[in-house]
Amino acid sequence: MALNDLAPVARNEDGIALALGILKQRFGDRFQTGAALRAQHAHTTTYIPAQLPDGVLFAQDADEVQAAVEVCAAHRVPIIPFGTGSSLEGHVNAPGGGISIDLSQMNRIVAVHAEDLDCVVEPGVTRSQLNTHLRDTGLFFPIDPGADASLGGMAATRASGTNAVRYGTMRDNVISLEAVMPNGRKIVTAKRARKSSAGYDLTRLMIGSEGTLGIITQLTLRLAGQPAAITGGVCPFPTLEAAVNAVILTIQIGLPVARIELVNQLQMRSMIDYAGLDLPESPCLFVEFHGTEAGVAEQAETFAEIAGELEGGPFIWSARAEDRSRLWKARHDAYWAALTLRPGAKGISTDVCVPISELADCIVETEADIAENGLIAPIVGHAGDGNFHVLVLLDDTDPAEIAAAEAFIERLNLRALAVGGTCTGEHGIGQGKMAFLEMELGGAVDVMRSIKTALDPDNIMNPGKVLRV
Amino acid sequence: MALNDLAPVARNEDGIALALGILKQRFGDRFQTGAALRAQHAHTTTYIPAQLPDGVLFAQDADEVQAAVEVCAAHRVPIIPFGTGSSLEGHVNAPGGGISIDLSQMNRIVAVHAEDLDCVVEPGVTRSQLNTHLRDTGLFFPIDPGADASLGGMAATRASGTNAVRYGTMRDNVISLEAVMPNGRKIVTAKRARKSSAGYDLTRLMIGSEGTLGIITQLTLRLAGQPAAITGGVCPFPTLEAAVNAVILTIQIGLPVARIELVNQLQMRSMIDYAGLDLPESPCLFVEFHGTEAGVAEQAETFAEIAGELEGGPFIWSARAEDRSRLWKARHDAYWAALTLRPGAKGISTDVCVPISELADCIVETEADIAENGLIAPIVGHAGDGNFHVLVLLDDTDPAEIAAAEAFIERLNLRALAVGGTCTGEHGIGQGKMAFLEMELGGAVDVMRSIKTALDPDNIMNPGKVLRV
Known part of the structure; x- marks a missing residue:
């Protein structure tokens, strides 16, 4: 669905040619049209094919951005803002060509x-x-x-x-x-x-x-x-449900947890090997508390009690920075660890977010879906928000694998929507989730469209993303 | 400025007459046109003259609201949503007449x-x-x-x-x-x-x-x-600057204060008499902490230390609900206490919000302005946000007093804008602050106007508020 639903954007050849000339004259070497640089600005971190802009402007201040937008507006040429290119849903692709405005030099x-x-x-x-x-x-x-x-x-x-x-x-x-x-x-x-x-x-x-x-x-x-003191640690649970119930209780009693990250069994397997963690191969919560010295110790103890009530634990926690850094490095390296589950595969990350009461069921059903369809796809989640990521490991040169991944992502999104969730907790819509946004919010998307059309009647700002206009 | 700048809204007599007939037929007794009820729905809590709607609909569900909006949209008749009528900038006034939709029966x-x-x-x-x-x-x-x-x-x-x-x-x-x-x-x-x-x-x-x-x-x-434990109390300070500096330090060290309310000397004078408080007649902070039993005690002690460093105190605090209730009742009754400063006067509340580093200067200058102009106008503030209220006590039958109050409010707003503040932290724009909004955000107001026009081309939704269209 995602792939077939990319919104086409018609190329305005004459306008683009004019804008290229004007921008080159105005900005000299800071306006580039070489293929390699253009390709670098259209990488998508997805399986959506790259769609290159026609030129890349390295803007140095707001006045330059304004000048470039005026040129593009006058000639109805698409503008694609570019930061570091780490977005995940094809946000920096240029389906109708146009100008990528690279803002990395505006870093004061x-x-x-x-x-x-x-x-x-x-x-x-x-x-x-x-x-x-x-x-x-x-x-x-x-x-x-x-x-x-x-x-x-x-x-x-x-x-x-x-x-x-x-x-x-x-x-x-x-x-x-x-x-x-x-x-x-x-x-x-x-x-x-x-x-x-x-x-x-x-x-x-x-x-x-x-x-x-x-x-x-x-x-x-x-x-x-900056918190005066931090405690943190990892707590294994017998089941994913138990781990999620610990999250719900933690939030519900108002324990001001700073991080509470869920890692499923498959993801833990990869991390245990990759980071040399001495932990069981079962669902875990990575937890951190920020506050005063007495406060964070009290909070860690309270969390340990909650975990114990749900047959989780032991919750091994520490106030020492070295111990915590090692754990959080393992959590931050989850992507690299996951890649070892299928060497040579590309990892495609997708996210949904559901009410936390629905989180356990939604992940358990998703794990079953993954197993039934023979995918390799570990899961990590910002469980306190009900937000989780599935990293689908696939051979992105194999159309059958891409189709299977797309079908899985569609089922995942529908599953989240069915329980009051959203098709994206933090990745955004980009090119990849426009159809899901329509399913999620229906008539509200028409209101968004009215706003888009009122503010950008020629559809020059990052066209082909978020909304069809 | 506020008064003279009310945005006029032309009356659509024919449309209103048609809508009145249709709504009466559709809703019977739940649609009322009596003068008393209409006046009740146009009271403004300000010195802006009341502008009555032509009818009041007591809606019972969203479908009824939708039906009423469809009628008003078809005949281009203004709609003024009404909750409890406690807004403070003329939000429920009906400058072009129209239908007040009272939502108080939608209370499930x-x-x-x-x-x-x-x-x-x-x-x-x-x-x-x-x-x-x-x-x-x-x-x-x-x-x-x-x-x-x-x-x-x-x-x-x-x-x-x-x-x-x-x-x-x-x-x-x-x-x-x-x-x-x-x-x-x-x-x-x-x-x-x-x-x-x-x-x-x-x-x-x-x-x-x-x-x-x-x-x-x-x-x-x-x-x-609900917090497991609460501590709270009052702390006097030798000067307003010292009190604000205590707020800044409290926020800066990350003390998770739940409430930190500033009361100036004049307002304290009224409250000491009105609520029988045993406190000095000097600027005070009313403070509350929410957390665990150990946490809130620790936080109160830390705050007492901060206050002491700034020559404030003693910070008398308590974890007992009765003690806290008495203090917060005094704070909540600040309006009634203030009225005793000038019996028979009407109190007009206005608010601005500034970066907290500017709060002390802004209030001190405002106190001087009040003194110079012979106004009676105590001040309370949500100091942790940089937001404060001035209650101008005036005889609202005297045009000279109204003019003086308006001139004061204009100076107050300009003072806040000059230091990076906003013309309203929480009261909103309504009819009273449209000119200040233009001064505050300039071109951004044109963007707001484009959105308003795109979504409400006939300007039927609460016209004459927030923006001129």
């Missing part, structure tokens, strides 16, 4: 307001760059989607990751955005106050719009205080 | 999903009704804007209140909305999963749109676990 940290717990950054700043910069301030930016993504891209895709259960997603951690809109106008969506009820929430409208409504050129982000 | 609690920490409610459910219903579940809905507002109205105005510093605002605590759009179509903005990156964030677009984009007919809300 403009201001850190430590007293206000906020900072102002350009969109090409990556989360690790920001956190390195913040190291001595006692503050950090908590959103960690796994990849060292750009903050502009993370906002555009409404990214989240392992500690969203405690700190929220990009939705919750952006105070304001500056963006260049499809008509070339630059707007600021909000002031720097921590909250506001002044008008429509354009900040949240841009977050998750995947570059289809405008290009983010600056972000004001909320920062969190 | 549809479902409580305790395992998922969410619930589904109709828009007329009030926050105290919901929390009474939840009492035995171990859960609660944390947003408390002061008034016992309806949850639909709270979403529509992006309400927050005393514990937003810990639990966020309505923006953060709504998972999904059902809404009837201006064309009469009913949409659902999201599924019930705790997070999603599926398409544009229509949930957040509707939150804070003040009824100008559609009528909320159902809400899925996030619930929080």
